[in-house]
Amino acid sequence: MVPEYETVIGLEVHVELKTNSKIFCNSTTAFGGEPNTHVCPVCLGLPGVLPVVNRKALEYTIRTALALNCEIAGFSKFDRKNYYYPDMPKNYQISQYDLPFAQKGHLNIELNGNIRRIGITRVHLEEDTGKLVHPATITTSPYSLVDYNRAGVPLMEIVSEPDLRSPEEARAYLEKLKAIISYLDVSDCKMEEGSLRCDANVSVRLQGKEEYGTKTEIKNMNSFKSLQRALAYEVERQIEVLGNGGRVIQETRAWDEGKGITLSMRSKEEAHDYRYFPEPDLVPLVIDRQWVEEIRASLPELPDARKTRYQRDYGLSAYDAARLAAELELAEFFEACVKCYPQPKMVSNWINGELSRLLNLHNININACPLTPPQLGALLELIEKGTISGKIAKTVFEEMFNKGKDPAQIIQEKGLIQISDEDALIKIVNEVITQNQKVVDDYRAGKDRALAFLVGQVMKVTRGKANPELVNRLLKEKMQ
Amino acid sequence: MELYYYPAHQLHQMLVKKEIKAEEICLSVLNRVSQVEDKIKAFITLTHEQALAQAKKVDEKIARKEKISPLAGIPIAIKDNICTEGLRTTCASHILENFIPPYNATVINLLNQADAVIIGKTNLDEFAMGSSTENSAFFTTANPWDLARVPGGSSGGSAAAVAAGETILALGSDTGGSIRQPAAFCGVLGLKPTYGLVSRFGLVAFASSLDQIGPFARNAEDLAWLLNVISGHDPLDSTSRVEAPPDYTGFLVDHVRGLRIGVPREYMLEGIDVQVKQVINQALAKLTALGATAEEVSLPHSKYALPTYYLIAPAEASSNLARYDGVRYGFRAGNAVDMIDMFKKTRSQGFGEEVKRRIMLGTYALSAGYYDAYYLKALKVRTLIKQDFEKAFSSFDVLVSPVTPTPAFKKGEKTGDPLQMYMSDICTLAINLAGIPGIAIPAGFINGLPVGMQLLGKPFSEGILLQVAHIFEQNTDFHLKKPDLK
Ligand SMILES: [Zn+2]
Numbered sequence: 001m002v003p004e005y006e007t008v009i010g011l012e013v014h015v016e017l018k019t020n021s022k023i024f025c026n027s028t029t030a031f032g033g034e035p036n037t038h039v040c041p042v043c044l045g046l047p048g049v050l051p052v053v054n055r056k057a058l059e060y061t062i063r064t065a066l067a068l069n070c071e072i073a074g075f076s077k078f079d080r081k082n083y084y085y086p087d088m089p090k091n092y093q094i095s096q097y098d099l100p101f102a103q104k105g106h107l108n109i110e111l112n113g114n115i116r117r118i119g120i121t122r123v124h125l126e127e128d129t130g131k132l133v134h135p136a137t138i139t140t141s142p143y144s145l146v147d148y149n150r151a152g153v154p155l156m157e158i159v160s161e162p163d164l165r166s167p168e169e170a171r172a173y174l175e176k177l178k179a180i181i182s183y184l185d186v187s188d189c190k191m192e193e194g195s196l197r198c199d200a201n202v203s204v205r206l207q208g209k210e211e212y213g214t215k216t217e218i219k220n221m222n223s224f225k226s227l228q229r230a231l232a233y234e235v236e237r238q239i240e241v242l243g244n245g246g247r248v249i250q251e252t253r254a255w256d257e258g259k260g261i262t263l264s265m266r267s268k269e270e271a272h273d274y275r276y277f278p279e280p281d282l283v284p285l286v287i288d289r290q291w292v293e294e295i296r297a298s299l300p301e302l303p304d305a306r307k308t309r310y311q312r313d314y315g316l317s318a319y320d321a322a323r324l325a326a327e328l329e330l331a332e333f334f335e336a337c338v339k340c341y342p343q344p345k346m347v348s349n350w351i352n353g354e355l356s357r358l359l360n361l362h363n364i365n366i367n368a369c370p371l372t373p374p375q376l377g378a379l380l381e382l383i384e385k386g387t388i389s390g391k392i393a394k395t396v397f398e399e400m401f402n403k404g405k406d407p408a409q410i411i412q413e414k415g416l417i418q419i420s421d422e423d424a425l426i427k428i429v430n431e432v433i434t435q436n437q438k439v440v441d442d443y444r445a446g447k448d449r450a451l452a453f454l455v456g457q458v459m460k461v462t463r464g465k466a467n468p469e470l471v472n473r474l475l476k477e478k479m480q
Numbered sequence: 481m482e483l484y485y486y487p488a489h490q491l492h493q494m495l496v497k498k499e500i501k502a503e504e505i506c507l508s509v510l511n512r513v514s515q516v517e518d519k520i521k522a523f524i525t526l527t528h529e530q531a532l533a534q535a536k537k538v539d540e541k542i543a544r545k546e547k548i549s550p551l552a553g554i555p556i557a558i559k560d561n562i563c564t565e566g567l568r569t570t571c572a573s574h575i576l577e578n579f580i581p582p583y584n585a586t587v588i589n590l591l592n593q594a595d596a597v598i599i600g601k602t603n604l605d606e607f608a609m610g611s612s613t614e615n616s617a618f619f620t621t622a623n624p625w626d627l628a629r630v631p632g633g634s635s636g637g638s639a640a641a642v643a644a645g646e647t648i649l650a651l652g653s654d655t656g657g658s659i660r661q662p663a664a665f666c667g668v669l670g671l672k673p674t675y676g677l678v679s680r681f682g683l684v685a686f687a688s689s690l691d692q693i694g695p696f697a698r699n700a701e702d703l704a705w706l707l708n709v710i711s712g713h714d715p716l717d718s719t720s721r722v723e724a725p726p727d728y729t730g731f732l733v734d735h736v737r738g739l740r741i742g743v744p745r746e747y748m749l750e751g752i753d754v755q756v757k758q759v760i761n762q763a764l765a766k767l768t769a770l771g772a773t774a775e776e777v778s779l780p781h782s783k784y785a786l787p788t789y790y791l792i793a794p795a796e797a798s799s800n801l802a803r804y805d806g807v808r809y810g811f812r813a814g815n816a817v818d819m820i821d822m823f824k825k826t827r828s829q830g831f832g833e834e835v836k837r838r839i840m841l842g843t844y845a846l847s848a849g850y851y852d853a854y855y856l857k858a859l860k861v862r863t864l865i866k867q868d869f870e871k872a873f874s875s876f877d878v879l880v881s882p883v884t885p886t887p888a889f890k891k892g893e894k895t896g897d898p899l900q901m902y903m904s905d906i907c908t909l910a911i912n913l914a915g916i917p918g919i920a921i922p923a924g925f926i927n928g929l930p931v932g933m934q935l936l937g938k939p940f941s942e943g944i945l946l947q948v949a950h951i952f953e954q955n956t957d958f959h960l961k962k963p964d965l966k
Binding site: 041044045046047048049050051052053080082084086089090091092144146273275276277280281282283 | 561562563569571576579581582583585680681682683684685687688689715716717718719795796798799802803805807808809819820823843846847848851855
C-alpha cells in the first residue's frame with residue numbers, strides 16, 4: 001500500500017509599504033529612478049547617521065495587523081539583524097525580533113466552497129535592502145554594481161502558521177492576503193515589481209501523524225502561479241525522497257521557473273547566525289491604545305464583508321460575489337456599473353463573464369482597459385431595450401473593450417441595430433417558410449428542433465440582427 | 481597672558497567692547513598651534529583658512545553692530561569622529577582616512593549657527609577605542625604636562641589642545657570615560673552629558689547606547705556656555721531628550737551650602753593611587769569647608785562595571801563598524817578575488833589591532849549560544865548598576881570620586897596589556913552604563929602632573945555639576961596652572 005502524505009505549508013510574505021518616504025529617512029520610495037538617486041546619508045548608512053521611525057509605516061503595519069485580526073503589542077522594539085551583504089548599506093538590517101508589532105491573527109480562505117481559518121503568527125516591520133546589478137550572470141560577471149534606491153523602503157513581514165495543507169490553499173491564502181492589503185491601500189502589492197514577495201516553508205508527514213516533517217524553505221517565486229507550481233513540485237519531491245527511503249534535508253531551495261524545479265541554495269549548517277540585539281539608535285515604542293482604536297475605526301470594508309454584502313444586497317451567488325470582491329478595483333468597477341445600470345446580477349454576469357475573459361486573454365488589469373462603467377451600463381440598456389441581441393452585444397463589447405468607444409457608436413458604425421420591425425421581418429419569415437416546406441412539415445408533425453432551424457435561417461438572412469423572440473413568435477404564428 | 485589662554489567668556493566681552501577682533505583671537509591660537517603642535521600633535525586636520533575666514537565674518541558682524549552670540553569668534557577644536565561637511569573625518573582610522581562627509585553633525589550645525597570658529601579636527605584612539613590616543617592609526621598625541629606621557633583618550637587630542645592653548649574650547653565624545661579621563665590627565669575640564677542631552681547625529685558611532693558628545697574647557701563658565709550651544713532635542717536623533725535644557729550659565733552661583741555629597745566607597749579602594757586619594761580628600765575638605773556635607777556611600781555593583789562595559793560596548797561596536805566594508809566609501813583593499821575576500825582584506829588592513837579585538841569580542845558576545853550568558857546578562861547587570869546610582873541619588877545631590885586611578889601614564893607603558901589599559905577607565909565606565917552626567921575638573925597635582933576630580937549627578941543635573949565645579953574653581957587655582965611648553 002502506498003502511504004498517504006499530508007502537506008504542511010507556512011508562508012512568509014514581505015510587503016513594501018507605499019509611504020511617501022522611506023522607513024528611517026526622508027528619501028522617496030518612488031519605484032524606479034536612476035540607480036542611487038533615491039538615497040541620502042541615512043539610507044546609505046554613512047558614518048554617524050541615525051534612523052528616525054516613519055510613523056506612517058508604523059500606522060500601515062498596525063492597520064494591516066488589525067485587518068488580520070492580530071493582537072497589537074503595547075510595547076515593541078526594533079532589533080538589528082547582522083549579516084554581511086553589499087545590498088545592505090550598514091551590513092545589518094533594522095528589523096524586529098522578539099517583540100513584533102503584532103501577533104496571533106488569522107484570515108479565512110475559501111476553496112471549493114470550504115472555508116478554512118489560517119493562523120497569522122506575526123506581523124512586523126523592517127527596512128528593505130538595495131539590489132545588486134550584474135552585467136552578466138552572478139557567477140560569470142567580473143563585477144557587481146549596487147543600487148540603493150530600494151534600501152530603507154518600509155517592508156512589512158507577515159508570517160503564517162503552518163496551517164496550509166496544499167499548494168492550492170497556499171495560493172488562496174496569498175491571494176486573500178493581497179486582496180486585504182489592497183483594500184487597506186497600504187501597498188501596491190505588485191509581485192512583478194517586488195512590492196509583494198513570498199517565501200514558503202514546506203514539509204510533508206504521514207497522514208495522521210502529529211509531528212511535522214523536516215521542512216525546506218522555498219524562495220524566488222514571483223507570481224501566484226509560480227508559488228503553486230513550486231510548492232506542488234517541492235511536495236512531490238519530498239514525498240519521492242521519503243518514498244525511496246531517503247530523508248528530507250533542512251535547507252533553503254530556490255525555485256527555477258524555467259526548469260520547473262527547486263534547487264538547493266544552502267543547508268542549515270551554512271545558515272546565518274544573525275546575532276540579533278536591540279537597536280540602540282531607536283527607543284522602544286510604547287503603542288498608544290487610543291491610536292490603535294482610531295486606526296481600527298478607520299478600517300475600510302474588507303473583502304469578506306464586501307462579498308457578504310453583494311450576496312445580501314444584490315442577490316449574487318457566493319461564487320460571483322467572491323470573485324468580484326477578491327480584487328478591489330474589480331469590485332469598485334462593479335459598483336460603478338451598478339450605479340449606471342441597477343441590475344446587479346446582469347452586471348455581475350458580464351463582469352465575471354466577458355470582461356474577465358478578455359482581461360485574462362490580454363493579461364491586463366481592470367484599470368488598464370479603456371472600458372468605463374457608464375459604457376457597460378449603456379450596453380446593457382441597449383440589450384434590455386432590444387436594440388441589439390445578446391449575441392451581437394458580445395461583439396460590441398469586445399470592440400468597446402479594445403477601443404473604449406460607446407456602444408451606440410459601434411452599433412451605428414457597424415449597422416448592428418436589431419430588427420424588431422414586424423413588417424420588415426414578416427416578409428423574411430414568409431420567404432423562409434416557402435423555401436423550407438419540408439422542415440415546416442416536420443414542425444407541424446411535432447418536431448420542436450425544426451423551429452430552431454427556421455429561426456437560424458431568418459438570422460442568417462438578417463446577419464444576426466433580427467430580434468430572436470420576435471422571429472420565434474412570427475414563425476409559430478405563420479405555421480399554425 | 482596671551483589671548484589663546486583667555487577664557488571664552490572673557491574673550492566674548494572683549495569682542496563686544498571692541499577691545500579685540502575675532503581675527504586676533506584666531507591668529508593668536510593659530511600661532512600657538514604653529515609653535516607647539518610639533519610637540520603635542522593634537523590635530524589630524526587643521527583648517528587655518530576657513531578658521532580665519534569665519535573669524536573675519538564675525539568681525540564684520542560686530543562692525544555692522546549686529547548682536548553676536550556668546551561663542552561667536554571663539555576657536556574650537558573638534559574630535560575627528562564628529563562629521564564635518566566637506567572636511568575630512570577620519571576617526572583616526574585608515575579605513576576612513578580619506579572620508580569627507582557630505583553632511584554636518586548636528587553639533588557642528590549648532591556651532592556654525594553660533595559663529596564659533598572651528599580650527600581643526602583632533603586626534604583620538606581609532607574609532608574612540610582606547611585611553612591614550614596610542615590606538616590612533618596616525619600618531620600619538622603628547623601630554624602637554626610631560627611630553628613623554630599620554631594625554632589620555634580617546635579624546636586625547638581635544639584635551640591636549642585645550643591644555644596647550646592650541647584652542648579655547650573643544651568637543652570630544654565619551655563612551656566610557658573618553659572625555660573625563662583625558663581632561664583629568666591634561667588638567668582641563670571635561671563634561672560627559674546625560675545620555676540624550678546632546679544629539680549624537682553625525683557622531684561616528686562606537687557604542688550607540690553609551691556614546692555622548694561633550695565639551696572641554698579651562699573653566700566651568702566656558703563649559704556651561706558651550707553646553708548651552710550643543711544641548712537640546714534633535715529630531716534626527718530618536719534618543720535625544722525632547723524637553724528643552726535650562727540655561728546652564730544660570731547655575732554658576734557662588735555657594736554650595738546644604739549640598740549633600742556622597743563619596744562612593746568602591747571608587748576609593750585599592751587600585752587607586754594613594755596620592756590621588758589624598759587629592760580627592762583635600763578637595764572634599766575644601767567643599768565641606770564651603771558649606772557642603774560629605775558622607776560615604778556604597779555602589780555595590782561597581783565591580784561589575786568593567787566586564788559589563790566590555791560586553792555591551794564591543795557588542796554594539798561589532799555591529800556599528802560592520803558598514804566599513806570597502807563597498808561604498810573609505811578604504812578598499814586591492815587584489816581581492818571575490819566579494820568575501822574584499823570584505824576580509826579591507827577590514828583586516830583597514831582596522832587597527834584594538835578595533836579588531838573589540839569587534840571580535842562583541843561578535844562573540846552576540847553569537848548564538850553565548851547571547852544569554854554574555855550580552856543579556858550584561859544588560860541585566862547594567863540595570864543593577866543604574867539602580868545603584870538611583871539609590872545613591874535619593875540621599876545625595878552629587879557623588880565625588882577620582883577620575884582615574886593614577887595621573888597620566890607614560891607612552892608605551894600599557895600598550896602591551898589591553899586589560900591594564902582598560903583598568904585606567906575603572907572610575908568612569910559605570911557612568912556611561914548608567915547614562916548619568918559626569919564632569920572632570922582639575923583638583924590638584926602629583927609631581928607636576930594634573931589630577932582630576934569626578935563629579936556625578938542624577939540624569940539631567942548638569943547644572944548642579946557645573947555649579948560645584950564653578951565654586952571649587954572660585955576657591956582653588958588648579959585650573960589656572962599652565963603646562964610649561966618651551
Ligand atoms: Zn534616505
